[in-house]
Amino acid sequence: MITKTEEPGQIMTIERHILEEQRHHPEATGVLTQLLYDIALAGKVIASRTVRAGLVEILGQTGDINVQGEMVQKLDRFADLTIYRLNDHTGRLAALVSEEDQYPIPIPEKYPCGKYILLYDPIDGSSNIDYNIPVGTIFAVHRRITAEGPGTLEDTLQPGNNLAAAGYILYGSSTMLVYSTGQGVHGFTLDPQVGEFLLSHPNIRIPDKPAYFSANLGYRSRWSEGVARFTDYLLGAEAESPRLSLRYVGSLAADFHRNLLAGGVYYYPVDTKDSKKPQGKLRLAYEAAPLAFLAEQAGGYASDGTRAILEIQPEVLHQRTPLFIGSRPLVEKAEELIRLHG
Numbered sequence: 001m002i003t004k005t006e007e008p009g010q011i012m013t014i015e016r017h018i019l020e021e022q023r024h025h026p027e028a029t030g031v032l033t034q035l036l037y038d039i040a041l042a043g044k045v046i047a048s049r050t051v052r053a054g055l056v057e058i059l060g061q062t063g064d065i066n067v068q069g070e071m072v073q074k075l076d077r078f079a080d081l082t083i084y085r086l087n088d089h090t091g092r093l094a095a096l097v098s099e100e101d102q103y104p105i106p107i108p109e110k111y112p113c114g115k116y117i118l119l120y121d122p123i124d125g126s127s128n129i130d131y132n133i134p135v136g137t138i139f140a141v142h143r144r145i146t147a148e149g150p151g152t153l154e155d156t157l158q159p160g161n162n163l164a165a166a167g168y169i170l171y172g173s174s175t176m177l178v179y180s181t182g183q184g185v186h187g188f189t190l191d192p193q194v195g196e197f198l199l200s201h202p203n204i205r206i207p208d209k210p211a212y213f214s215a216n217l218g219y220r221s222r223w224s225e226g227v228a229r230f231t232d233y234l235l236g237a238e239a240e241s242p243r244l245s246l247r248y249v250g251s252l253a254a255d256f257h258r259n260l261l262a263g264g265v266y267y268y269p270v271d272t273k274d275s276k277k278p279q280g281k282l283r284l285a286y287e288a289a290p291l292a293f294l295a296e297q298a299g300g301y302a303s304d305g306t307r308a309i310l311e312i313q314p315e316v317l318h319q320r321t322p323l324f325i326g327s328r329p330l331v332e333k334a335e336e337l338i339r340l341h342g
């Protein structure tokens, strides 16, 4: 007779998975485990809205402009508030950083401060919201540097190499949560009937043979010589060019997710003709760094064209960076061509 514990077909919820990972760290207190679970809960709430977006007055703009100079969409606002409200009172965080807020968001005085900092892009790919195209949430978790009290700017300005955890939630044809605490990358799919994220993609590794490249080729004439040559290489200009297909969603989380599973490279370089954004478009702290952490955990690599994204010490909160991310040999090829041609 087979006993219950030997029976195959274990249902691995995200809560159980995070708990089991925590057991590898005897010193862990369980706070990070609970924080990740709070983020997963926020993902479920946001997912429930995105699938009804066309029906529940959540499409369109709020009329406000955010710190980045971008129009704030209603779904940006909803997701931003959801993440904040599920995390402000738990005693696990010392501060939050949102794409939508100029300064670090303090924990209200009536609640205790904790030891982590949560940085997040509530909705990544906002320009796609009104067209029923997948969007995501990207998050990064740092341990605070200061010892106690409210979190400071110093706590929020840390290089990706210090990350305690990172991940994203993708609101696509199904909702997925992909995360890492530095022990590989694991993907979960939301079972809407059960209301739980269940492990569907354990231990994700970027395949050796890449399949796709992703960039906004509409800007090609605005890129540097090195990036233009990299693009030619991807398009098959050289004998040893890989045979890649082009896919560009315009939601970084979605483009990254495809290339993580299928192999490939995403890049968003400097626009040489836009002096207002000399460092490209994407934000280091809550877009590039967390995804770089996942890429490296899956055997890939991320660079700003000259150095590893994870090594960059941010100087300001909403610092932008050029980004090349995905299969390691492709990202290194970009670095090589940028080194040679600028």
Ligand code: AHG
Residues within 6 Å of the ligand: 070, 099, 121, 123, 124, 125, 126, 127, 216, 250, 251, 252, 253, 281
């Ligand atoms: P966000 O919606 O958080 O502002 O981020 C949008 C980013 C990223 O998701 C995407 O890859 C890129 O902007 C698309 O920009 P382009 O429309 O310039 O290609």
Ligand code: MN
Residues within 6 Å of the ligand: 121, 123, 124, 125, 252, 287
């Ligand atoms: Mn974004």
Ligand code: MN
Residues within 6 Å of the ligand: 099, 121, 122, 123, 124, 125, 126
């Ligand atoms: Mn955003």
